[in-house]
Amino acid sequence: MQILIKGWVKPMTDAVQYLKMNGLGNDFVVLDARQKPLKLSHDQVRWIADREQGIGCDQLIVLEYSPLDGVDVFMRIYNAEGGEVDACGNATRCVGYLVAEELGKKAVTIHTNAGLLNAELNGDVVSVDMGTPRLEWDQIPLAEEFEDTTGIELQIGPIDAPVLHTPSVVNVGNPHAIFWVKDLDAHDLERFGPMLEHHPMFPERANISLAQVLDRDHIKIRVWERGAGLTQACGTAACAVAVAAVRKDLTDREVTISLPGGDLQLEWRASDHHIIMTGPYELDGEGTLPAELFEESAA
């Protein structure tokens, strides 16, 4: 049986084909492991994600069958550093497109470790219901208890002269810390990102966003992603920032989030507290992984 997704024909050979996709420049290698299960080691993921030695991507996405009835696909997500994570907004739009095209449906259900996500294909954009945010300190999670997660106290910098910051924290299937700034370009995120990602306050580390509110319906952000570093865009960060901005009454519930790679439309719906993220998807190409990549696992 062959699966045709816009020309991505899976020959029934041992070669492992992949698609290259991106959401606003946040790029992915997508493998379809539904016909032939794939068990990837940390090192194999890192090789695939490596932009010099391998194929190059921010995240590796593996499609599997979901064990749940009525669910169209299971989406497994690995960061470039090799670890598996539970949510990836931009990739969810890309997978939503792939599976909707393949099944000839407009709306599909995607199973992730963070829960079931509904994606709807509307021409050149996909809208994803990313579910409801988790807002309690132990759901982020944080190492210390905070009543108000719209602004926690975070000591950063040298022991003898620490600087107190008060980021907002939100979990949208993965942990996010949002630092509100007046001028996005005045901060060296490449330098601060890794320190903040690994701050002891975040036992599962965190995705770090700098957010500049431009208007009640527009926020500009840059993101240092956990396990991937600076990316052109981060869908879950856009979701987290939109939720945090409403909680702090900085914006209304429908907001445009501008990232270096482009804009996402976000709504944190008042009726059911679901986060609806709408944005583009792009199919960049396809290829075949080298057979030797899998020889080591046979060894």
Ligand SMILES: N[C@H](CCC[C@H](N)C(=O)O)C(=O)O
């Ligand atoms: N780095 C994220 C996963 C990818 C998120 C991002 N690519 C997105 O579009 O949401 C994490 O470790 O939680």
